Amino acid sequence: MIFLNNLFAIFRKEFDSYLFSPFFYIIASFFWLVSGFFFWFILSDNIQKVAQLEQQGISVSLDLASEFLNDYFEVIISLLLVLLPALSMGLYTEERKRGTLELLATSPITNWLVALGKLLGVVAVFLVLWSPIIFYQIIAFSASQPPLQPSVVLLANGGLILLSTAILSLGMFISSLTEHSLLAYVLTFILVVFFWSLDLVSNNVGGVFSEILSYLSLFKSYSPFLRGVLQTETICLFLSYIILGIFLTTQSIEAFKK
Amino acid sequence: MIEVEHLNKIYGTTVAISDVHFSVEEGEILGFLGPNGAGKTTTMRILAGYIPATSGTARIAGYDVHQESMQVRRHIGYLPENPPLYVNMTVEAYLHFVANIKGVAAGERKVAVGNALKRCQLLDKGQVIIRKLSKGYRQRVGLAQAIVHSPPVIILDEPTVGLDPKQIIEVRHLIKSLAGEHTIILSSHILPEVSMTCDRVTIINQGSVVTTDKPENLMSQLTPTTIYKLEVEGEIFSVRSVLQGLDGVAKVEITPRESSNSRFIVHVTASDNRHNLAKDLARIVVTSGLDLYEMIQTTPTLEEVFLKLTTQEFIREE
Numbered sequence: 001m002i003f004l005n006n007l008f009a010i011f012r013k014e015f016d017s018y019l020f021s022p023f024f025y026i027i028a029s030f031f032w033l034v035s036g037f038f039f040w041f042i043l044s045d046n047i048q049k050v051a052q053l054e055q056q057g058i059s060v061s062l063d064l065a066s067e068f069l070n071d072y073f074e075v076i077i078s079l080l081l082v083l084l085p086a087l088s089m090g091l092y093t094e095e096r097k098r099g100t101l102e103l104l105a106t107s108p109i110t111n112w113l114v115a116l117g118k119l120l121g122v123v124a125v126f127l128v129l130w131s132p133i134i135f136y137q138i139i140a141f142s143a144s145q146p147p148l149q150p151s152v153v154l155l156a157n158g159g160l161i162l163l164s165t166a167i168l169s170l171g172m173f174i175s176s177l178t179e180h181s182l183l184a185y186v187l188t189f190i191l192v193v194f195f196w197s198l199d200l201v202s203n204n205v206g207g208v209f210s211e212i213l214s215y216l217s218l219f220k221s222y223s224p225f226l227r228g229v230l231q232t233e234t235i236c237l238f239l240s241y242i243i244l245g246i247f248l249t250t251q252s253i254e255a256f257k258k
Numbered sequence: 259m260i261e262v263e264h265l266n267k268i269y270g271t272t273v274a275i276s277d278v279h280f281s282v283e284e285g286e287i288l289g290f291l292g293p294n295g296a297g298k299t300t301t302m303r304i305l306a307g308y309i310p311a312t313s314g315t316a317r318i319a320g321y322d323v324h325q326e327s328m329q330v331r332r333h334i335g336y337l338p339e340n341p342p343l344y345v346n347m348t349v350e351a352y353l354h355f356v357a358n359i360k361g362v363a364a365g366e367r368k369v370a371v372g373n374a375l376k377r378c379q380l381l382d383k384g385q386v387i388i389r390k391l392s393k394g395y396r397q398r399v400g401l402a403q404a405i406v407h408s409p410p411v412i413i414l415d416e417p418t419v420g421l422d423p424k425q426i427i428e429v430r431h432l433i434k435s436l437a438g439e440h441t442i443i444l445s446s447h448i449l450p451e452v453s454m455t456c457d458r459v460t461i462i463n464q465g466s467v468v469t470t471d472k473p474e475n476l477m478s479q480l481t482p483t484t485i486y487k488l489e490v491e492g493e494i495f496s497v498r499s500v501l502q503g504l505d506g507v508a509k510v511e512i513t514p515r516e517s518s519n520s521r522f523i524v525h526v527t528a529s530d531n532r533h534n535l536a537k538d539l540a541r542i543v544v545t546s547g548l549d550l551y552e553m554i555q556t557t558p559t560l561e562e563v564f565l566k567l568t569t570q571e572f573i574r575e576e
Contacts, residue, residue, distance in 0.1 A: 017347075098343065102308055105307075
């Protein structure tokens with residue numbers, strides 16, 4: 001009970017600290033503007049293409065809705081490469097800079113609880129950013145003929161949230177290494193791009209190594225979600241990254257205190 | 259309530275503190291006095307469980323600070339050198355947050371925060387964002403977070419640093435009012451401050467405890483004695499024993515004067531301030547056939563004695 005209470009306190013502090021910072025609103029307006037624009041652009045582009053083909057008398061056996069979902073989420077993922085490191089960069093750098101880590105570390109709460117609370121806080125902030133896109137999807141997909149199965153939309157969104165949580169968790173670890181937010185941003189960005197490029201690397205090397213690399217790749221593992229395929233091992237992979245991020249954070253804080 | 263034994267902390271090859279030992283009784287205020295870099299903050303951080311000691315033990319309320327860290331954390335309030343504030347929060351929201359993570363039950367938090375605000379005279383600042391507060395007020399918020407959960411032990415690292423004289427007096431009163439129901443350990447590099455606030459004072463220098471005593475004993479131990487500085491020419495060493503034998507003389511030091519072979523500077527330290535030695539010293543020098551060029555009588559201030567105590571020149575006379 002006291003555990004949940006403390007966890008909620010950390011979560012709430014983290015969540016509020018974003019909502020009270022002008023920085024968040026800059027990020028949010030940028031994200032909403034760009035993601036909204038692409039939603040409109042890709043959707044109308046796809047519809048026009050199909051309409052053109054139909055005008056030419058070619059019958060289209062294309063599932064427009066799932067086609068759009070694929071295209072749109074690909075754009076969104078590259079947007080997240082830039083956005084997620086910005087969300088995670090301040091998680092521990094600020095605590096270190098302001099000396100508030102000394103307060104947390106001398107309170108009767110564990111490092112694990114602090115890290116978990118912080119991660120939940122920043123994920124909640126991400127969900128706030130993500131919520132308009134869920135809203136757009138509900139409107140667009142409810143109007144589509146044939147209707148897109150809700151399970152596909154649910155998996156695409158759920159998977160993306162898990163993927164983002166994994167990146168935020170690793171970003172949290174990086175922010176615990178330094179007191180410079182900008183450095184944390186750059187390092188996290190490099191890490192995310194590295195994960196993103198694992199696909200390319202794995203395509204160019206052969207054998208078992210390639211398989212291992214492509215298994216570790218966050219983004220490649222995510223693609224089945226877009227096709228509505230639920231893979232337990234992918235969920236396990238995401239959860240492993242999330243736990244790894246939290247674990248490394250606690251270790252780095254423990255080491256920093258010495 | 260606090261027992262510290264043979265505490266060592268080594269960073270790489272630098273010894274931050276070595277064999278630090280002291281104890282604090284329940285309800286007592288212990289002052290931790292030393293120049294900057296003496297190891298005060300290191301000791302406080304070990305006590306608060308923020309950093310581990312390299313060796314030695316420290317126990318708070320019977321719990322080992324390293325082995326039973328969580329128990330210790332429940333029993334302490336800690337104000338680090340820089341108050342750990344979330345500057346974007348209001349004072350009240352911040353104290354609520356601290357009360358929560360310190361384990362104050364939800365139903366009692368409002369009262370606990372109210373009490374802390376009242377004690378630290380922050381009642382009118384509850385809704386102010388911490389970023390907008392002056393340094394003095396921030397320090398008070400720092401103090402409020404250390405006492406909000408009424409811990410039995412309060413650890414304050416330089417609680418008055420950076421405050422103006424009026425604020426210093428207020429903080430001092432606040433700390434005094436906390437004694438009795440709380441056991442307090444506070445650090446400072448200002449001698450009069452600890453002697454005014456504390457029941458006992460531990461002086462630490464270069465990582466080691468120099469002495470622990472009640473302020474009044476420390477004061478009498480430190481009461482400055484007069485030093486006479488004489489500049490003479492001639493065979494001074496033959497007169498040394500005569501000067502040394504004079505009633506009321508504690509120490510005679512002779513150093514050759516720079517850029518002169520025959521002139522010497524003589525420092526005579528009085529053993530107490532009952533006698534005025536000036537006329538005796540002058541008489542001995544002159545009747546011994548030496549030339550006296552100058553005599554200056556100086557009384558070091560308390561601060562200078564403390565400085566001397568915490569620099570290596572000082573040899574304690576037990």
